[in-house]
Every structure is written in structure tokens, then in C-alpha cells.
Amino acid sequence: MAEAANVVRLLLGSTTLWLSLFGSETASASKAVTAHLAAKWPETPLLLEASEFMAEESNEKFWQFLETVKELAIYKQTESDYSYYNLILKKAGQFLDNLHINLLKFAFSIRAYSPTIQMFQQIAADEPPPDGCDAFVVIHKKHTCKINEIKKLLKKATSRPRPYLFKGDHKFPTSKENLPVIILYAEMGTRAFGKFHTVLSEKAQNGEILYVLRHYIQKPVSQKMCLSGYGVELSIKSTEYKALDDTQVKTVTNASVEDEVETKEVQGFLFGKLKERYSHLRDNLTAFQKYLIESNKEMIPLKVWELQDLSFQAASQIMSTPVYDAIKLMKDISQNFPLKARNDRM
Template sequence: MFQQIAADEPPPEGCSAFVVIHEKHTCKTNEIKKLLKKATKRPRPYLLKGDHKFPALKEDGPVVVLYAEMGTKDFVKFHKILSEKAQKEEIVYVLRHYVQKPSSRKMYLSGYGVELAIKSTEYKAVDDTQVKGANETKEEEDEEEENDVQGFLFGKLRQMHPDLKNNLKEFKKHLIETTNNMEPLKVWELQDLSFQAAARIMSTPVYDALKVMKDIAQNFPIRARSLTRVAVDKKMRIEIEENQKHFHEKLGIQPGEARLFLNGLHIDLDFHDPFSILETLKLEGKVMHGLHELGIKEEILSKFMRLHIHPTDNSYALDIRHSSIIWVNNIEQDHSYSTWPASYQELLKPSFPGVIQQIRRNLYNLVLFVDPVQEDTGAYMKLAELFYHHNVPLR
């Protein structure tokens, strides 16, 4: 596999060993320092599960991948430099075995052995309704210390190396996570499992968060046991609960549900397929391009795209409730309209087409936004005066 990855890079010509530092290649040791200076500005490489990493506590530095054949002089030359930098926690050193000229002779296996382990399929009735107390939990922890984890007795190791307590804890955690045993969980262990999964994802570096989320989602039954040991931050729990409450009140989304929104538009996956979503993306992209050409950018552009405007509706509405608007008459309160009926039932009576029913309610309003200095204003004012003198039921 590593041989194929090295061939796809591709390797520099005439180099039996080379390094890749964030998409930059070199087979010269004196260029490593130069490529490391601006490595963080380039995309970080994707590391595989089977990659051989040089042991280090920090994994947030620049990633240096060495492609070389072990035992060669070039490998020793690169390994000496990279291992020293990895020990100083300056880089993340990854080795991938690469042979420049692989042999054409095929390798044959003489045979292999298989062990068939018969597991117990006996059904056992266990009462999980009672939550364990503090004493029982402590006894269980002591029992776990006595049991080995993949051959390691961590209770003994902590006694022999008390200064490596944190490292041993991380190593034990790693062994438990990589174990594929699906043990049954107690009822009280399932209460905060979703919060613990979120805490595990948030605690990982940003560039690995998506990979960890994918691993937990695809291998949840196997990872559930290790998730029960994750401590959940109180602030994180409160924030998640507030988000769930907000989504439920504003969007009607229950915890565990998912919805797709595109610029504020709800995309119902029961009625949309990839082709209709693509058409929606094209339309939204065309609108965004038009707004961008008008000089509307960044946050203001996002606000414009979230406005609920129907593209086929050419009408517009103005808020006439502002205190700056001065009304000439008030149909509901003025004495001149006191003889008019106030019941809404008048709207149901037959009338001539185009005639407004005389009802003592401010149902129909005429608001003029004018500049008194302009000559065109006089025509609008005469029209309003005409309505007023002929007792048209218009405020």
C-alpha cells in the first residue's frame, strides 16, 4: 500500500528516499528546514490508520512523511534528523516503507495457521436497574487494576513507574479504544453516551475531528465502551442542551434529528433528490453572484440570502404603524362616521363591483410618502382630498 502511495506522490527522479512536507517533496536533508518554515500554511496531509508514527506526546506540529527503505544509507541519514526533531516535538514524523526498485520475483507463503475461538453464547439474566454506589464503583476500579488490558497490568506499572502515571493512563486508554470487544453496558453508563461522544470529538485536534466523528459513527458498538470513560465538561453540556432547546423552539428539530438548510431554505429530503438540490444550488449561486456584483459581500450577503422573498411576488409592503405617519382622519373615532355600522358582517353583504363597503373600521388605508417641495406632490394631495370629501371609507 505504501509503495503505491509513494508512486502516486510521485517520487523525485533519482532518489531512493525522499520526504513530503505538506505537499512539498525533497530528497535533500538540507532543504528540510526550509520547507518546514511555511509548512503550516499549506494543507495538512491525511494520515492513515496503519501509518508508523514516531512516538511523541504532541501531534499538532508539521507532518513530515519519510518514504525510504529501511537499512539503506539514505534512510539512516533522514531518520537521524527527523527523529531528533520529533523528540523535540517540532514535527510529527511518519515513516512509510518505499523501495525504489522492487524485485520482480513474487513471494509465496508456505502456509498459515488459524485459531478458532469458541465464544460462550449462554444467556445470562443481569439486573441493570440498580445504579452502583461509590463503594461498588471503587471496588470495580480496583478489580480493573488487577485485570490485564491486552497483556499489561497497569496497577503494577503505576507502582513501578509513578512518574509515568499520565502516560500510562493514555496508553491504557489507547489499548481500550483499539480493542474490538463489544461488552454489554450498564443502564447508568448509557445516560450520557451522546454527550461523551461529542466531548471525544471536541477534544481531538481540528484536523482529526471529522475523522474521529466518522470512526465513532461507523464503529459505535465497538467504541461505546471507551466512550463511557470520557469526562463531559459542564459548560459543554449546558451549551448542547441550550442548542437543542433553541433548535426545537425555532426549527422544530428534536434531539437526534437532522435537517438540511440551504441559505435558509429547508431542503426536505423526502421530496428532493440530488438533481433538484443541484438546481437549487445553481439558482442560489446565480443570486449570490448578482448580489456580489452589486457590491453586497460577506455578512451582509448572508443576511440578504436568508430573507423570505418569493421570486414570483412583485409586490412590496410598508410598515404604516410608525409614529412619524400623521393620519388626516380616523374612521373608528371621528364623529362624521358615527352613523356607519361597525359590524364586520357588512363585508358579507352584496355590493356593486369596485365599491368599498361603508364600515366604521380602519380596514383600508392610503399613505402618501411625498416631498411637499416637489411639483408632483400637488396631484397626490388632490387625490387624497377627493377621497376625503366624498366620504370614501378610506383612512
Template sequence: MFQQISVDEPPPEGCSAFVAVHGMHTCKPSQIKKLLKEAPERPRPYIYKTDHTFPTLTKTAPVAILYAEVGTKDFAKFHKTLTEKAETGEIIYVLRHYIQHPDERKMLLSGYGVELAIKSTEYKAMDDTQVDANNSSPKPDNGIAEEVQGFYFDKLMQMYPDLKENLGEFRKHLIESTNEMVPLKVWELQDLSFQAASKIISTPVYEALKVLRDMSQNFPIKARSLTRVALNQEMKKEIEVNQKHLSETFGIHPGDASLYINGLHIDLDVHNSFRRNLLIWTGNIMSWYFFKCYIISITFIKIHTTHFCFLETIKTEGKTLNGLSALGINNQDLSKYLRIQVHSSDENYALDIRHSSITWINDIETDHMYSRWPSSVQELLRPAFPGVIRPIRRNFFNLVLFVDPVQENAADYVKLAELFYRHNVPLR
């Protein structure tokens, strides 16, 4: 605000600080006395409530307003002169913050907003018959245009527009009766998953995912209507062949979940450092419709997976495919090259340290220097600092050096073993 007021004065050119005395300005402290003599002849300036006024007892003295930036040398000169005159009662000293060259960037201040929502609680009289009629009228279905108990009400309403209200009531009655979870017979459950797959295949392609989502989320309610869906025998036969092939080839049995990326098996139990719960809907629907993957029943299973590990695997496979494509290998031969085992298998082996050729320097179980240590195995259950070997009179930890004493680097290993021995580390 003070910056805008200083622009209206206006400030003298080339002055980083100036004083205004009843409309007259000066950039030099020595000229203040001259301006004060002529001040009574000019009108007094208006003093705002937000102005910084130096405390003084007089209210009729001339008003001297200092426009300056606090902390500068020019401010110190003017402030010293004006405070002396204000203490003697010669002037009313007012300070307004002023910057000669302000920054064009605006300062962002944090704050909050408050919204007042006014709601009318007045009771209104309405005709119940019209309300019921409006509620009973069928609303346009923006979702899936599916049949209800064998009736397609969207087509019926187009054919008989004068019966929309009655058709809406009938549709509502059928939906409510369908939602009743009636127990199914055992023979009705045999092909239920295949019938669900047939239901999705019979729908248009752009509605298939919506039907799949609706069926998976409301399967107990939809089960009764699925029992009346005609089963596609060719689809059922193909799914059973896929189940048999995957069971014999990869060992994936009914109810199992498995993940492969370019033929690489991803162990879902191992890659769980950053576990994320994924809810996967499995069923014969997926087996037929989406790349003919192997899934055997409609159920919900929860698996733990690591998206970070998957991302690294996908990046590695992508680099491999790009490299093979750059060499001119076509798509038909890519799968053959991907089957080649390029990673060398880890060779794990164990050494038997019970041979008679090994000479032990110490024996924790028999040497006298370890006689004060407890020999109970229960000591392993006692709390200890991380990385500390518990002093137990048992040969639990053994250090065997396979070295050639003639070689120079063998001395380093011997010194390390001697260090353990001197500090009574529980190591044989």
C-alpha cells in the first residue's frame, strides 16, 4: 500500500529516500528545515491508521512523511534528523516503507479460503402422485444394455412408448427378484464358469470389459441368471485343452496363479520387497476372451507382486528384443533366440571340514580358556546386539583357511585368524 502511495506523490528522480512535507518533497536532510517554514501555508496530508507514526505529544505540528527502505544509509540519515525534531515537538514524524526499484515478481503468500454453503430447510408441499410417477419412469441406462430375465427393455420401450411406465415397473420387479441369492443345485455349478465366459463373448466387444467387471463384482447375484445361458461347447473344449496343456507343461494346476514375461517365470512369492495387493479376477472368461490364458474357475484370489521388479524385467527384455531386431532377426525367429539360456547357472558347493587333515588351533568345547562360557544352547535365544557372536561353549562357528604357507598373501589370512584368537572371539 505504501508503495502505491509513494507513486502518487510522485517521488523525486534518482532518490532512494525522500521526505514529503505538506506536498513538497526533498531528497536532502538539510532542506527539511526550509520546507517546515512554508508548511503551515499548505494543506496537511491525510494520515492513515496503518501509518507508522513516531510517538509525540503535539497534534498541530507540521507532518513530515519519510519514504525510505528500512536498513539503508539514506534511511538512517533522514531518521536521525526527523526523530530529533519529533522529540522536540516540531513535527509529526510518519514513516512509510518505500523501495526505489521494486522486484517485478509477486510474493506468494500462503492462506486459506472459507466457503459458506446455505441450504434451505423449508418444507415444501409436493404432489405425491407426480413424484411416484417420476421415480417409476425408467431412466435412460447409460451403462450396459443387457437383458433382464430374457427381456430387452430398451427395445420394448422403443416399440411401445406408451407403456414405458408399466415396462419400467416390470423391469424393476424382475431385477429385484433376480437379485435374490437363491441356493443353486450342484449340477448347476458344474459349467457355471463356462456359461459366464459365453455370456461375455456374446456381448459386443466394446461392452465386454464392462460386463466382466459387473459380473465379477456381483457374481453371487448374477449366478442364477448365468445358469440359463447357452453353453458354447467349442469354447469349453478349447479351455479344457489349455488347462491340460498348462498342467502338464508348466505344472500350473487348477486354482494356481502364475506370471510369465517372455517365457521367464516370475515367482510371486519371492518378488515381494515392495508388496502391493492386486485383486485378480480369474475365470474361464479370461481363458477364452483374453489371449486364451489359463484360468479355471470364477473366484477372487489375492497375490503379492512387485511392480518395481516387473519394471526392471520388462526393461531388460525390451533391450534384448531391440538388440535382436537391430541384427535383422525377424519376429518368427525371436522366440527361438529368447529360449536360449544365456545366463550361467550359479555353482554352489560345500566343503567338508570334518576331514582329519584339518588342524584346529583351538577347541571351544574343551579348552580351559572358554570354561566360564555357558554351554547351553538356550543362550542363542537371549537378546544381543546385531552382528555379535554369542559366547557359547559350542563349536557353532568355524573358520577354516585353505592356504599355502609359502605364498606371501597367506600371512594376511593367518594374522586375521590370530586376531580372532587373541580377542576371544567364539570362533574355532
């Protein structure tokens, strides 16, 4: 029994080694080429892309969604990417039906709203952001990342130029527009965003300010955004050339074509048989044959006598043809009726 067990172990070990070698050879022999296309900007958070999807639905849904995900990003540190993805869909499902959830999934798959997030990131870079701030506000050209300085900067805000607002800016719902504007640059879902949002939304509800949100990611990831919907094909061209004498091939081809023409009827003449019987007139018959073939290509109006009983002649030809070829012949006659009527005289 001990010897048998040793033999089995030896066989299993050999089999495992052989499979591992086979797998490595297969992998090394693979000629597959994979490629991906990356954008110039870093990968953007799905939560921000989901908010832009909500904004397209309505401004009201955007702010409702924002309230439910104020500090959702903290779960990203403890959850897997897939779990975090499902959590975002679950939060969005509170405001969307199944159809729009599927559209949101599709938007995620092609990263449709990533350029919008990058646009806000570029706008924030032009401010520029204060050093070491996870989030900051701009109050009529004045910057701060401290909440306790907002009240101070608001006092003389109206004396400074009013900031330009873009079409894609997210404005907190308010009944008044002629108010001091506070633009918050922050990443939705973070604690820094949550603190600023609580203060600014309260002031906006009290009619003190016009609250505008723009996405800002303080520390973008190093990985570039991979673009979906692009395919790459690798074509390998053979540079092997072969010398071939085509004179013989051409001669054989011409001979076969000529034999095929000889067997066909040309406007009622069987030139193959005529050339056999009158071999001394072969050149004249060939010239006449070419003339008839060329004349077939001209669409000359039919004579009156050529139009007599055409339908009967067509039906007669079709009925006299074997069953398997009848449909093919009927199609040929119907598609080339004038030519058939003149050349074949049905």
C-alpha cells in the first residue's frame, strides 16, 4: 500500500508539473494584443458622475440626491469598489425608476459625465485653490477654506465684482437671484463638503446668499481615465512576394472564355457549329459574332413584331424549364425583360 501511494504521488506530481508547463507554453505562445485608450485627465469619482446624471433630470433631484450622499465617500475606504458602486445605485434609486437606473448604469459604463467633472476641476484650478484645503469657497473674488471666515467676507461682498456663473453650475433652489454669491468648490460625499454644505444651505434657505456648487477634487488619483467604446486592430502584412508568369494563365483564361462564348446562342446563331461547318469563313463569322454581341449592349427600341405575344413567350419559356430553375429564369426575365425580348425573342 505504501509503495502504491508513492507511485500515485509521483504520477500526480508529474501530471501537475506537466500541466503547469503546458499552461506556461500556452501563455507564452499567445499572440493576442490588447490595447486601451486613456484620456488626459485622471479618473473621476462615480459619485460625482451620478450627481451630474441627477442634474440632467432636474435641479431639484440633484440637491435631493446630494442630501442623501453628503458624506457617502467615507464608505469608499471600507467597502470594495463593487459594493460602493451598488451603494451609489441604491441611493440614486430613491429618486429614479428602473429605466433611469439602467440609463445611469450605462452612463457609468461609458463614463459619460467624466468630462463634466473634469471641466469643474479645470475651473477650480483657474481660481486657484488655497494650499492644503480639501474644500474652499469663493465669495466675490475672495477665497477661504475656513467656515468661520464666511461671515466676515460676506459683509463687503456686494462692493466687489459679482462672479460669472456658467450654465452647468448647480444653484441651490432659492426664490431670489440678486444676492451675494458663494461658490463652493468641494468633493461631494466628503466630510469637508458636508461641513460647508450644512452652513451654506442654511444661509441659502434664509435668503442670505446664492449658493453655487462646483465639483473639486483636491487629490485626484494617478490613474488616467480609460475611455470606453474604442477598438484597436493589429493587422500583420506578409512581405513575401512570389514571381508568377501570367502569360500562360491569361492564354488559358482567354481560351476558356472563348469556348464558353462559342457554345452560347447569339441572337439565334450558334457560332460554334457554324465555324465547324464553314471553317474557311471562321474569321468572318468571328467578326459577325462580335458585332452581334456588341449590338446586344445597345438599348435600341423594339420593333412592333418583336412585341407580339411576349407574355406568352415568357410563360412558355418558364413552363418548359425544369422546376428547380423556373424561379431563377422568371427572375432573370422580369429583371432584364427588354433585353431578353430583343435578344432572345423569347
